[in-house]
Amino acid sequence: MNKDWKYYLGIILISYSFLPFLVFAMLPFIDVDIAKSGTFAVIFLATGEVAFLSAAALLGKEFILLMKTRFMSIFKKTPSLKRISRTRHRIGVGLMIASLLPYYYVLFSEIFFLPLDHGILTGALILSELLFMTSMLTLGSQFWDRLKHLFDWPGAE
Template identity: 55%
Template sequence: MKKDWKYYLGVSLFVYSFLPLSILAILPFMGMTLAQAGAFAVVFLASGEIAFICAAALLGKEFPAALKTKIMALFKRTHKPKPISRTRHRFGVFLMVASTLPYYAALIYLLFFSHKESEIYFLTWTLVAGEAAFMAG
């Protein structure tokens, strides 16, 4: 693969195409109205999709093949896995089950209790904590 302007522009567009997904993850915490957040999300996601398509056109077939090879090498086993202890297994199962609890807590709170705007932000962070617990487990 020749490293000319097409390559560098394609890689830049490829990296940019993942930026909207990470920005949209923090969108609820930016203090926008629902209409503003929706319009921003649609335009920003569309720009990421267009950038990805342009990057694929500029980079050609070789880049995805090389990228796939590198990613698959990350997941290749280097050694045979050792069995885990019963305690570690139970802790992992506990984290997996506990990661679902913030969703039910937020749902019950929103349905049965009165809430203020500041409490909605707390609920949002609670849901983010549930996602973090799921990823850790």
């Protein structure tokens, strides 16, 4: 793996993608209006997801496999490089789509001025982030490779 600007930017982005969880956990202890902190949390968590996807595209399949191997070594299980089944792919895509639903709920509520229950919303957004991370791990390295190729320019540089 070349340690060029893509590598360092990817490492920074993947580090940033976990920062919203820490800040989000501290929000109840900061003396800020609930509406403002809720809006901040939604936007900040969404930027974490975008940063995670961007880091995956920049770092590529090799780095993601290395991360997955290290994560799986915690459980003494090595990841397999075989293709995932159709059922596993459908579950992963379903988890990814489900992770987006709370954001659309917030958007819909803001557009039509519906009241938001911030306790339920907070739990839903945290669950959404966990579902997104789980979907990425469920979809496997072939999905990461296809995702990376979405951002490759087919022409000569």
